[in-house]
Amino acid sequence: MSIRHSLLSLLAEGDRHGYQLRQEFEARTGGTWPVNIGQVYTTLGRLCRDGLAEEVGKQDDGSVTYRITPAGKAEVDTWWSRPVPRAAPDRDETSIKVALALSSPGVDVLAVLETEREEILRALQAYTRAKTRIPDHPTGGELARLLVLDQQIFTAEAQARWLDHCEQRLAATTQGSAR
Amino acid sequence: MTEQTTGDLLRMTDAGRVHHAGTPTEVHALRSFSLAVAPGELVAVMGPSGSGKSTVLHLAGGLDVPTSGEVVLDGVSLGGLSVRKRAALRRRAVGYVFQDLNLVPALTAVENVMLPRELDGVPTATARAEALAALDEVDIADLGDRFPEELSGGQQQRVAIARALVGPRRLVLADEPTGALDSLAGEAVMKVLRARVDAGAAGLLVTHDAQHAAWADRVVRLRDGFVVGTTGELVHGVGEAPAGVTGRVVGGHR
Incomplete structure (x- = not known):
């Protein structure tokens, strides 16, 4: 940053x-x-x-x-x-872990996905609770805090959606059938 | 089996639903699902299509009956009831909010909210007073005379929440209630639902959207009819996930 x-x-x-x-x-x-x-x-x-x-x-x-x-x-x-450069995104540990889990013997990929999803949901719940403590018509620093919380919520949600998607892709691949 | 030992408005114990049992097309839509929802609690059920989340909602609302286990609604076990009695209990105890097509287009907002109370046999004046109170609780008391088409999507969902919880009703079942809304309107609807639950209602929310599920006290995740995880504190003695299931993937995967 x-x-x-x-x-x-x-x-x-x-x-x-x-x-x-x-x-x-x-x-x-x-x-x-x-x-x-x-x-x-x-x-x-x-x-x-x-x-x-x-x-x-x-x-x-x-x-x-x-x-x-x-x-x-x-x-x-x-x-x-100018936009913030996105050419070289930060290394994302969750993506790396999921990718490695696919090819690591004895590792249950679905269990890894579920563990990550549980943590993301926990974080989402915490962000949402923090959001409810901000008044309905926020001003100044409260508004900044709300927008930043929103950003964290959207990012976590995207991660959760990606994990869901991984699971469905995995199921489609292992069953050999197109959805 | 109908005694009520806690204040739970909904209690599902080992509820299962099999379609086409004993035939080659047998499908286990839901397996051994246990969940209790008390006043003041909002529980979200998440999962991909076909995971069993709609089945949970149908069983919870008495629209369908389990092929195994038990569903207790407002202290009454659905298992032994005739179809007619089940319908009566459903109408008395449960309100629904769907993704869309919630409201009767030819009726104003307040008339839509009055409808279940009039079906209950409550005098019109009483039903109207209760409906106005319910609209006030979702912050749209001033929109009572509008027709659905004159309301935004978010306002329509607030009317639907008001209708679900009008009069003595305390359990709201919501199926993707924010599905058709933009992010701010969706958030406003979740805030209203959360506020109504905090004021003493009980809510069961089915969604595939993690952002909206995060408004719940507990999030139950389903896959292939199984609970694969529960996030959030367990408020009750009866666990949502059987021993060894929480946070782990069990069965159902090939």
């Missing part, structure tokens, strides 16, 4: 300290992806090194204020306007 572009997009709204960036990032993405402050400062260091941000002052407590540069603004604009 691009912490770099996320932080840069926040800097595009105005000068910030590192801890402000961390706080704002978490609040505005529904608290779903916590970042540690070390990660924030490492990223800020790289942004400065690459000429996308700069240090513009130091307060008495030693906290540094960062400002986006024109090159940084251009970089943010590009981030908003």
Whole structure:
């Protein structure tokens, strides 16, 4: 995930300290992806090194204020306007496990599918419960949290559908009959 | 066999359904299925076509009878009842929500909700008051005078939920109630169903959609007539899955 572009997009709204960036990032993405402050400062260091941000002052407590540069603004604009690359998706452990189960002696593929499906349903139930705790007309951070929960629900559902599909394909293949 | 030891509105014990028994075309639609649904509980049954999930719904609603085991509806065992008595119990105890074609097109929303109560023999004024209350509980009290075609798909499903739970009815059986809806309307319908269950109804939901099944307290997964897994806490002593079945694949696979 691009912490770099996320932080840069926040800097595009105005000068910030590192801890402000961390706080704002978490609040505005529904608290779903916590970042540690070390990660924030490492990223800020790289942004400065690459000429996308700069240090513009130091307060008495030693906290540094960062400002986006024109090159940084251009970089943010590009981030908003271009899709996130999907050419090389993250390795998905469930897919890998199912694929290997097919050819691993002594492993019951259907049992593997069922185990994965049970876990996904459990996660879906948890996301859904979390969703019911958000008010009907969410604002600000609540809306962000709701959208991010929706994303997790849709992703989990897609995974569950894929597992169902695997099972049906497997049944069709082993029975040798077209459905 | 008709005594009620718990408050379960639905109790299925080792229920099985065989079609064409003893012939070459014998089909075990459902095998030894046990499930209890109490007030305040929403249970989802998931599975591919032919897994037995529709059979569960038909048996639970008294539309069909098991060839083995027992189905107890609102404390009354369906097994010993005549067809007429079964129909009467069904009408008194159960409400249905289907994927579509739920409402009578020629009747307004409130008239649709009144219908089961009028069939119960309740005076019209009482039926109307109960119907309006039921519509209020699904947040569409203001739409009572509209005809189904003047309502969105999601609103129609809310009317169907209101009708399923009008008067003393407390068990709603829902068959893919969100099937024809977009994701937001589907979510709204699930929220209403969840809210009605939280207010004391009992719900049995059949769906192939994991996203909607996730609104349930428990999700039972079927394949080839067998329970292959149950997700969610077990509220009752009578287990949904026989020993050794939960989370495991048992039988039925070649």
